[in-house]
Amino acid sequence: MIYNQSKLEVHFRPAEPNDLEQIVKLDKQVSGIEKGDYWMERFTQLHGGLGGHIFIAEKQNAESSDLLGFIVGEVRAWEFGSRPCGWIFALAVDPEYRIQGIGEKLFKEISSVFKENGATSVRTMVARKDQLNMSFFRAQGMMGGPFIELEKAI
Structure with missing residues (x-):
C-alpha cells in the first residue's frame, strides 16, 4: 500500500x-539498545x-529505500482465558x-491482519513513564484492558 504524505511517498508492506x-538499526536509534540477536x-x-x-x-527513491518505521506483533489465544487477540510488541x-x-x-x-486471523482486539504493554507510546496507543483508541501485569524480581 502506498500513501503520499505531503510530498513524502511512503510504502507499507510486510517485512x-x-x-x-534496517530494522535493527532503527530499533537501536529509537531505543538506544543494540538487539541484533533478539531481532x-x-x-x-x-x-x-x-x-x-x-x-x-x-x-523509496531511485537508488534504494529507507526504512521509516516498523510494527511487530502476533495473534495469541487462550492465555489466562483470553480469546484470540493481536499483541503488538x-x-x-x-x-x-x-x-x-x-x-x-x-x-x-x-x-487488519489480526482481524483476518480471528482476533477481536489488540493489546500491548507500555511502560508507565513512556508517555510517547502511551499517547500514541491511546490516540489509536486503546485503553486499559481487563488484565493486570504482575511482576516479581528474581
Missing part, C-alpha cells in the same frame, strides 16, 4: 529478510509460520518522520 539490518531470533520465528507479523514503512518510527501518520498506518495494517 522481508533483507529488511532485518534475528524474532524475525526467524515470525517468518517461520508461527502467526507473527512485521510490517514496515519505507521511503514493537513499534518504531524514525524520529525525523514522526507526526506524519506513519505509526497510525502501521497500526491499522497490523490490526
Whole structure:
C-alpha cells in the first residue's frame, strides 16, 4: 500500500529478510539498545509460520529505500482465558518522520491482519513513564484492558 504524505511517498508492506539490518538499526536509534540477536531470533520465528507479523514503512527513491518505521506483533489465544487477540510488541518510527501518520498506518495494517486471523482486539504493554507510546496507543483508541501485569524480581 502506498500513501503520499505531503510530498513524502511512503510504502507499507510486510517485512522481508533483507529488511532485518534496517530494522535493527532503527530499533537501536529509537531505543538506544543494540538487539541484533533478539531481532534475528524474532524475525526467524515470525517468518517461520508461527502467526507473527512485521510490517514496515519505507521511503523509496531511485537508488534504494529507507526504512521509516516498523510494527511487530502476533495473534495469541487462550492465555489466562483470553480469546484470540493481536499483541503488538514493537513499534518504531524514525524520529525525523514522526507526526506524519506513519505509526497510525502501521497500526491499522497490523490490526487488519489480526482481524483476518480471528482476533477481536489488540493489546500491548507500555511502560508507565513512556508517555510517547502511551499517547500514541491511546490516540489509536486503546485503553486499559481487563488484565493486570504482575511482576516479581528474581
